[in-house]
Amino acid sequence: MLDLDRLAQASQQLIEAGRALDAASQVPATGGNFSCRLSDTLMAVTASGCHKGRLTTADVLVSDFAVRLLGTSRKASDEARLHGQLYEDLPEAHAILHTHSRAATVLSLCHVGDTLSLEGFELNKALEGVKSHETPVRLAIFDNTQDIAALALDVRARLQVDANLHGYLIRGHGLYTWASSMTACRRHIEALDFLMGCELELRRQR
Ligand SMILES: CSC[C@@H](O)[C@@H](O)C(=O)COP(=O)(O)O
Numbered sequence: 594m595l596d597l598d599r600l601a602q603a604s605q606q607l608i609e610a611g612r613a614l615d616a617a618s619q620v621p622a623t624g625g626n627f628s629c630r631l632s633d634t635l636m637a638v639t640a641s642g643c644h645k646g647r648l649t650t651a652d653v654l655v656s657d658f659a660v661r662l663l664g665t666s667r668k669a670s671d672e673a674r675l676h677g678q679l680y681e682d683l684p685e686a687h688a689i690l691h692t693h694s695r696a697a698t699v700l701s702l703c704h705v706g707d708t709l710s711l712e713g714f715e716l717n718k719a720l721e722g723v724k725s726h727e728t729p730v731r732l733a734i735f736d737n738t739q740d741i742a743a744l745a746l747d748v749r750a751r752l753q754v755d756a757n758l759h760g761y762l763i764r765g766h767g768l769y770t771w772a773s774s775m776t777a778c779r780r781h782i783e784a785l786d787f788l789m790g791c792e793l794e795l796r797r798q799r
């Protein structure tokens with residue numbers, strides 16, 4: 594059943610996240626998409642093609658995890674299935690943010706391999722479950738594709754063999770991260786962007 598109070602709260606959280614991420618230049622043009630878990634089967638997800646810094650409540654749609662929309666003729670984010678798949682596979686995930694920051698775009702292209710491990714940074718502790726700068730923060734990396742259903746299956750397969758991920762990068766595209774609340778998810782995005790910027794800076798100096 595749809596909890597309208599929860600939907601109103603989620604809409605506000607998505608709108609505020611969009612404003613903050615736009616101010617931080619992490620969602621240029623109409624890049625990025627966001628969601629909140631509403632229940633065991635439903636999510637609030639941004640509509641496709643909106644500028645994420647200027648979202649209104651009308652741009653927040655209700656969908657099940659297979660992206661069957663409730664009560665709207667608008668189109669959900671092109672990448673909504675990536676959100677649905679994460680909610681299906683990660684019961685602890687209550688918020689998901691996808692951004693197109695410069696650091697995520699560049700680092701995902703120049704890093705070789707299917708995992709980026711950010712190591713030795715105090716800010717690693719901004720990620721849920723990380724208690725020490727000595728704990729690596731790990732992001733899976735996938736090649737970019739317009740076949741979102743196939744990408745969702747690849748993410749699912751990776752999560753089945755690697756439970757220790759804080760998010761993933763799509764090459765030349767951007768970052769997905771999730772958390773137990775929108776507050777924590779915004780902290781993840783901010784920290785990961787900072788950490789990827791540090792990593793790029795270090796690689797320039799090597
Ligand atoms: C501006 S193109 C970006 C899109 O292709 C996509 O990657 C994206 O993040 C936003 O898509 P959207 O359908 O608005 O959620």
Ligand SMILES: [Zn+2]
Nearest residue numbers: 624625766767
């Ligand atoms: Zn995107």
